[in-house]
Amino acid sequence: MKSIKFSRIKNFVIVGLIFAAVYQTGTLWLGNYTGHNFFYSILNTNNGLRSSKKTSATLIDAQKIVVGYGNKYFNLIYPGLMGGKDILPKTNGFITSLLENGKYVTTEETVLEQYIGQKCVIYDFAFDVSATQYFIGMGTVNNDNIKGINSISQIIAVPAAGKNDVSYLYIVDAYTGKTNIFEANSSVESEKLYSQIEELEGLNVDSMKYISTRQSGFNIFKENTFVPQWTQSKYQYAAINKISTLSRFGDDIDTELENATSGFFDNYYTKSLTKDSNGVYMISDDNTVVKYYPQGTMEYFNYQSSANKTEQTLSTAYYACKEFLKKDGTLKTKMFLSDVKLNKSDGLVFCFDYCINDIPIFLSEKTKENLSIEHAAEVVVESNTVKKYKRYAYDFEALPSHDRWVDVDFLGAMNQAIASEGDQGSVTEIGDIVLAYYVDESSESGLKWFTYVDGEIHTVDTVKNVSNQDVAEDGK
């Protein structure tokens, strides 16, 4: 009897010691060392994909699309929310097809000038997009090929030149700085894309040409950027005119404004329109308010709390944002995704800027300050519903005559920007340079160089011998 009892005690001791060993091993593994274990993946399923099944998601738009012709010349297209002509769907089709039918080749240190040496389409993103989110939006999330990619800064699509050639896809990982390379044989999609690029080359013979700074040996920039270049001594262009939303309405402004904003409201009959002594129009119902200010901004706020709090991800939030913007009946000018921010007071904010004829339009620092707006439009999305929306309520039209010109090239503009920093030796980072329309209180706007030096934006005139140089203090 005693020996049986003792044997049972031993069994309990063994079980106890096994538990103790398992517990201590678990503590060692989970508590002290970083991931890479079975428990880690279970504990982190919360961070996985949950929303793609129930909530609609969409592709994150590139800030700009660069089309390369294989001869060191490129065209820039700002695809915007209203589609990027035919190049966008054809490139997306190519990317999807290549990832599904092609194979992963390797991951290497990025050699951009090599990838863009042939006819290609480059998606340049305004921010580092989570790869998972991007491919959820594209619908290829289950592809094993892309599982190793963290976040995307650029995608370069190089369709096969002929039926016996190979197509390539280069995805630059912003997190590692390296490029993931995929290849596939020629396909219907690659042929369509290749033809589209050739067609664009023919159509854009007279439009502004761009070169790649990296490819052309201009290494003063921190990263590759595309800068305009022209063969003549100067580039002629048309200025743009800005027209305020309110001024476009006729005598019956109340009715026209109500109709234009009806997309924001669920119920036509419960809303009211008022105009206060400051000239601010307010259209509201119990849950929503839309205001148009004479100074030139419009604001929308949704007081309703999201009825079904759905899990929000970047791609589902962007879908909600794009669907919402379709309801803005007074938005007539093309906009492109300029930035995405996450801040502790608003949450997720999508920022857009205007563009016209594939040239961006940027607000002057004074305009931004006066109107408390950083970009032409800012959309706050919470639980896949737009909560807040603010927009610079103007439309832009190109004037008929090309009576303005640019005779300061990008190098000249960059030198001026660096000189304005003061001590030239102290400049550590030359980020980017963009030729864009500069919008201030004037009704007409011309082009200026926007340079990003050491985190500050400097605007430089595009015409020689003009003494004005507006130095902005705000960082990018």
Place this chain on the structure above:
Amino acid sequence: MDWEKVKRIFIWLLIGLNIGLFGVNYSISRQYVMTSAQEKAIYEVLGANGIGMYTELIKTTKPMRQLSVSLEFLEADKIKKMYFQEDEDVKITREFEKIIFSSNSKSLTVQGNSIVFLNPTGSGYIDEFSKEKALKAADDFINKVGMDIGQNIKLESVDYDEGKYVFEYNERYKEYKLFSNAKKVTVSENGVIMASASYYTVQNFLGENRKICACDEALLTFLGEIKKEGKTEGVYIEKIELGYDFQEAGDVADGSKLKLIPCYRIFISGSSKVYLINAYTNEIMS
């Protein structure tokens, strides 16, 4: 087979294994504990630079993960019921993103995930006004308006200024303080006259355990900052805390969750300025 012998051997093996595992765990945990030499050194350095310490150092600094939170957009009707009585005549004004509820004596401004409550006449006169009675009034207020909402709220600091006590509470997640979720209640002899709070819902821990800088390293960074500000004498550290706060710039990543990172928070006497140091990078946060 002699199972008893097998069991005996097995038990000894397991005992040996447990001792080994315990030894490894212990030595790993010790690497995150400040030695007495380090303690002595930092006191000397601070003392040599005119900085006094009125508080204990944080001696154990194990690796920490990031915390993912989301903004909690407040439902106006719910919030109104918490701060106003049923029979109170409440006027609602909407100023774009703010909703302002006001009655004869109180006002409540709701903006996104933050509230500011003002009640100049006070929630009720406090006889023989004292810190303890003021604290009770603040605690009662917090429970009544549901600021607790199931989370752990702990009193962090008490300030006294011109007849008013300002109580600051922090939320906790597991054993960690969330500096981001601060709630402040101001109490005068008339009762609660002001309250403010920001609401963030904690989702879960994020990412991997990463090493954080030790308390003495953070204090050296603090010393550098003090010197930059030109303060050379009469600086006394009243409190050092380790908790979670926002990074300076939000990381978009998947686009929906905000991230809190481990930070040291240092208070000095005679100043309302709070020094926040990123525990991962050992850099001052603005």
